[in-house]
Amino acid sequence: MANITFSHPEYKDKTVYAVAGSHTDTILKIAKENKIPIAFNCQDGECGTCLVKVTHLSDGKEKGGPLTDKEITVLKGLGKITQEQVDEMAVTDMDHPWRLACQMIVRDEDLRVEYGVE
Template sequence: MSLVTFSSTLHKDKTVYAVAGSHTQTILALAKEHHIPIDFGCGEGDCGTCLVKVSSVDGKRRPMGGPLNVREVAVLKEMGRITQEEIDKMYVDDIPPNHWRLACQMIVRGGEDLLVEYPSK
């Protein structure tokens, strides 16, 4: 079980439980389930609309999360959120390179509590 806190400057923070080990539940699916208004478009990792910033609640380390998939890498690079150097390092370290993720692609893992910051319009 993990706790995921969604935070935005326009909405009250909301903390919800994520099912550990489902291996299928994305941040976006969790947000939809709990009526949290994260903006999204394609839902398939192509448009970048669902960009979020993900941190460990303890703030001491980068969240492990699932590794970035190929689509996420391509879109985040195109948006200037990750560099080729960070991508190369990610494949060596096997952890996400920084805090930027696509909510429709990031799978929630058990064992760590997350802060998900989403943009406000």
């Protein structure tokens, strides 16, 4: 089980429990199931509407999984990531705080997901 705390500047934080390891439960899917109003359009990682900032709260070891190719392209276009950071992540396995909610799969770790922030 993973605890995901959704945070928005204008709403009270809401923590939900998510089943980790399904390999299909994205942040966006969990948000929709729990009536968390994360904005989205394409749901396919191409528009960037569902941009979120993710903080890993579990034991300090980030396990969020690698950025998808779609995420890298969109995040670069939004100015949230540089090619240098992409290259460094490929070597160090570090995660990046900016993600697309429709692309990030939930793993067995507690997360803080900030939405509605730029």
